[in-house]
Amino acid sequence: MTPSSPPSHTKLFSHLYIEKGVLDHPRTRAILAKFDASKIVVIDHYKEVFNRPSQSFAAQSHAKKLILAHKEGKFLHEGSPYSDGFGHRQFFYASSVMGCLYDCDYCYLQGLYPSANTVLFVNLEDAFAQLLPYLGHDTLVATSYDTDTLAIESLSGQTRQWLSFAERHPNLHLEIRTKSANFRSLRELVPNPRVTLAWTLSPQAIIERYEHATPSLESRLKAAKDAVEAGWKVRLCIDPVIHTEGFETLYTDLIDTIFASLDPESVHQLTLGSFRMSQNHLRSLKKLRRSDVAFYPYEVRDEMATYPQAIEQHILEVLLAKATLYIPMERIRTWQRQS
Amino acid sequence: MIYLITALDAEARPLIEHYRLKRDLSLPYTLYTNREILLLVTQPGKINAMMATSAVLGWRKPKNGDILINVGICGAPPAYGIGEPLLIHQISDGERRYYPDILYPHALRESSLLCLDNPADAPCDVPVDMESSGLFAAATRFFQVHRLAFLKIVSDHCNPSAVTKEGVMALVRSRIPELEHLITALRESSAESPLFTPEEEKTIGGWKEHFTAAQGVRLEDALCYFRLKHPTSPLPFPSPQIPASKRERSVLLDTFIATLTH
Numbered sequence: 001m002t003p004s005s006p007p008s009h010t011k012l013f014s015h016l017y018i019e020k021g022v023l024d025h026p027r028t029r030a031i032l033a034k035f036d037a038s039k040i041v042v043i044d045h046y047k048e049v050f051n052r053p054s055q056s057f058a059a060q061s062h063a064k065k066l067i068l069a070h071k072e073g074k075f076l077h078e079g080s081p082y083s084d085g086f087g088h089r090q091f092f093y094a095s096s097v098m099g100c101l102y103d104c105d106y107c108y109l110q111g112l113y114p115s116a117n118t119v120l121f122v123n124l125e126d127a128f129a130q131l132l133p134y135l136g137h138d139t140l141v142a143t144s145y146d147t148d149t150l151a152i153e154s155l156s157g158q159t160r161q162w163l164s165f166a167e168r169h170p171n172l173h174l175e176i177r178t179k180s181a182n183f184r185s186l187r188e189l190v191p192n193p194r195v196t197l198a199w200t201l202s203p204q205a206i207i208e209r210y211e212h213a214t215p216s217l218e219s220r221l222k223a224a225k226d227a228v229e230a231g232w233k234v235r236l237c238i239d240p241v242i243h244t245e246g247f248e249t250l251y252t253d254l255i256d257t258i259f260a261s262l263d264p265e266s267v268h269q270l271t272l273g274s275f276r277m278s279q280n281h282l283r284s285l286k287k288l289r290r291s292d293v294a295f296y297p298y299e300v301r302d303e304m305a306t307y308p309q310a311i312e313q314h315i316l317e318v319l320l321a322k323a324t325l326y327i328p329m330e331r332i333r334t335w336q337r338q339s
Numbered sequence: 340m341i342y343l344i345t346a347l348d349a350e351a352r353p354l355i356e357h358y359r360l361k362r363d364l365s366l367p368y369t370l371y372t373n374r375e376i377l378l379l380v381t382q383p384g385k386i387n388a389m390m391a392t393s394a395v396l397g398w399r400k401p402k403n404g405d406i407l408i409n410v411g412i413c414g415a416p417p418a419y420g421i422g423e424p425l426l427i428h429q430i431s432d433g434e435r436r437y438y439p440d441i442l443y444p445h446a447l448r449e450s451s452l453l454c455l456d457n458p459a460d461a462p463c464d465v466p467v468d469m470e471s472s473g474l475f476a477a478a479t480r481f482f483q484v485h486r487l488a489f490l491k492i493v494s495d496h497c498n499p500s501a502v503t504k505e506g507v508m509a510l511v512r513s514r515i516p517e518l519e520h521l522i523t524a525l526r527e528s529s530a531e532s533p534l535f536t537p538e539e540e541k542t543i544g545g546w547k548e549h550f551t552a553a554q555g556v557r558l559e560d561a562l563c564y565f566r567l568k569h570p571t572s573p574l575p576f577p578s579p580q581i582p583a584s585k586r587e588r589s590v591l592l593d594t595f596i597a598t599l600t601h
Contacts, residue, residue: 015428015441039449041429041438048436054479055440059528063442286560289534295564297557297600 012101013066013118015039017049022070027122031068031155038066045069050098050115058288060116061103061212066155067119071096075127076134079142086333088173089138092131093145096121096158101151102179103212105291106240109146111281118147120156128165131172140173150178150197153185160185166192177237179211181219183226191231196268198235199224201258203250206242210293217254221261228266236262239273239335241315242293243307251315252322264326272323273335274315276306340399341522342407343378344392345511346470349504350411351380353512366398385432385454385473392477403531406486409474410518412494412507413452414459415466419493422510424517425450425466427489432472439475440485443524447517452491458499466491486529488521490514534566539574549581554592561599575599 016038022028023042032040043049046069079091099118100109110116131141143149143162153159159176163186166172177198186197201224202210204217215223228234236258241251275293277285282305285294298305306312316334323332345351351371354360360371360378368391369380377399381391401407413425426447430437432454441449453465454472471489478487492510494502535543543562547555562574577595582588 011444014444017438039428041451043429043436049438052438052484054483056483056485059442059483059485060440063528286563289563289567292564292567295560295567295600297561297564297596 011037012064013038014063015041015065017041017043017046017065017067017117019043019046019067019069022068022122025068025070025122027120027124027157028068030157031066031120034155035066043067046119050113050117050119052114055115057110057114057116058290064099064101065117067117069119069121070123071121071126075121075124075130076141079140086140086175088140090134091140091142092134093142094127094162095146096124096127096143097147097149097152097156100147102148102214104179104214105210105212106242106275106277106293108277108281108285110288110290111277111284112146118152120152124158124161131165135169135171138171138173140175142175142177144175144177148178148180150176150182150185151180153180153182160189163189163192163195166195170194175235179214179220181215181223183223183230186232187226187230191233193233196233196235197224197227198237198271200237200239201254202238202242203254205246205250206244210242210291217257221258225262228262233268234262234266235269235271236267237271237273238319239271240275241273241319242275243296243311243315247315248318251319255319255322255326259326267327267331269331269333270323270327271333271335272316272319274307274312276304276335279303279305340401340405341376341526342396342401342405343376344381344388344407344409344474345378345411346381346383346388346468347411347507348380349507350511351378352508353515354378354410354518357512357515366394368394370395381470381474383469385456385470387473388470389473389477392474393480396478396481401481401486403533404526404529405482406488406522406525406529407478407482408487408518408521408525409471409489409491410511411468411470411491412502412510413466413468413491414463414495414497414499415450415493416463417496419448419450419466419496421493421495422513423448423493424514425452425491425493426521427452427466427471427491430454430471430475430489431465435472437472437475437479438484439487439489440483441488442485443528445521445524447490447521450491452489459497460499461497463497466493467497486525488525490518490521534563535574542574542576546576546581549588550592554589557596558592561596565599 046067049067075094076092097120149159166174174195175198179200199220224234279300299308355371358376360373363370363372371378379395381388424447426449428449429451451465452471453467455467455469459467492514
């Protein structure tokens with residue numbers, strides 16, 4: 001007997017690993033309806049799959065699985081020194097998803113997690129309960145810090161849930177950072193002035209080389225433009241900048257391209273920052289031997305790896321010189337190591 | 340190398356014939372080999388499976404790109420047809436669970452598997468065997484989970500007395516096409532190309548001997564950077580002799596690293 005021919009490629013989320021305890025959660029049921037061709041594996045705890053030993057992050061990156069789980073501990077964590085809190089009194093990031101649909105060579109998640117699979121915690125209502133005690137004061141929550149929530153919005157619905165929660169809490173500000181082109185999933189919502197949609201933008205050559213499985217620059221710009229036109233506050237992030245040959249032309253052309261597409265007045269802020277990573281995550285990244293980004297001879301100080309100061313300074317000078325042709329300095333935020 | 344592991348001689352016989360394997364007496368376990376395949380017969384039970392697998396993989400350590408497949412029969416509930424091949428995505432043994440990573444497309448029915456201490460002679464809810472958990476525990480000391488597969492063929496509906504040696508041989512023989520598909524898929528998803536050729540590794544090792552451990556790490560990082568950035572370019576080792584003076588060696592190294600990472 002001849003076996004039937006296998007499909008030619010593994011589809012995204014070919015397997016759904018679902019904790020027993022969330023099998024009946026409404027979000028689980030909604031996801032199951034969308035992935036009716038995926039194999040369902042019932043598990044006791046997400047760590048059985050996500051944290052199992054002897055996984056290959058690189059191999060899994062081409063065939064990601066989805067794990068649906070209940071988060072038991074803290075959803076909220078204090079913002080790290082590698083990111084900008086934008087002057088808010090309290091700055092948290094929410095960890096409601098582990099892992100990312102995208103596969104960027106420079107991403108610290110490769111050093112942080114043992115698996116390239118995605119864990120989606122379905123009990124987001126518990127994150128809101130944990131946040132409530134802080135909402136007497138001005139508070140920023142980055143909802144897309146360890147992942148790209150907008151990229152999986154049609155699956156998770158989490159961005160909509162955050163937006164709905166933010167509507168009811170006037171001290172809550174959200175930053176939803178993304179590389180996705182998926183603005184359409186928010187199109188019919190009323191913009192909230194306390195919510196910033198932030199698009200990470202890179203030159204197309206950098207996207208092709210280092211940002212695997214992500215939308216093109218053109219698609220991201222289109223999504224950002226749609227968001228601006230719909231009345232959302234939009235931040236554009238050229239961060240991380242990868243110092244590579246032709247960097248000056250690549251990134252200054254990028255700034256020209258951005259502002260040929262978007263009216264500078266419509267952009268709330270532009271952020272600029274060169275690649276940086278904790279030394280521990282960089283060590284893990286090197287073990288994967290996947291990308292030259294991991295092996296650049298960075299300068300390491302206080303456990304943080306960055307480009308040598310002269311290069312970092314040069315990156316900022318080149319980008320600022322071009323960006324300030326379009327947008328005033330007070331609307332540009334930069335990340336630079338404090339010396 | 341393809342490591343095929345069965346519990347029973349009857350499961351192994353069709354594979355020995357199909358792949359024209361020869362008996363190998365190197366270890367006190369039942370082994371058959373050819374240039375590409377190593378077949379191990381563990382004898383029934385998870386302890387036997389764990390011991391034999393550990394011994395063989397410790398003796399013939401897997402290399403990049405090698406794969407391991409457990410081929411064998413299993414009992415199953417009546418919802419599974421006799422002779423049906425199953426690809427296992429979860430193995431349960433008491434409180435423990437093990438997950439082979441299925442990263443390749445395939446046309447097999449997937450299933451969980453319960454690993455028991457004794458043959459199942461009462462109705463079971465899921466397919467059952469007696470080796471998979473021991474084999475998985477031993478194999479993952481040597482293999483990443485995406486390079487393992489468990490191909491089980493339903494031999495009975497939890498009625499082991501109905502299973503005969505001839506029946507087992509016929510079942511395994513009938514599923515060799517599925518096994519071959521699985522081997523191809525698993526090898527493709529496990530393929531890895533090392534960054535450096537053996538000759539380059541030798542040259543790198545030779546260079547590193549002239550430097551401190553920390554300098555050696557910097558050199559290797561820079562070489563990785565160069566190779567990942569320029570995959571088709573040869574490594575541009577400078578031709579002059581490595582100087583005897585420590586200071587001159589450091590200067591040479593810094594210059595070389597700067598060239599590699601420019």
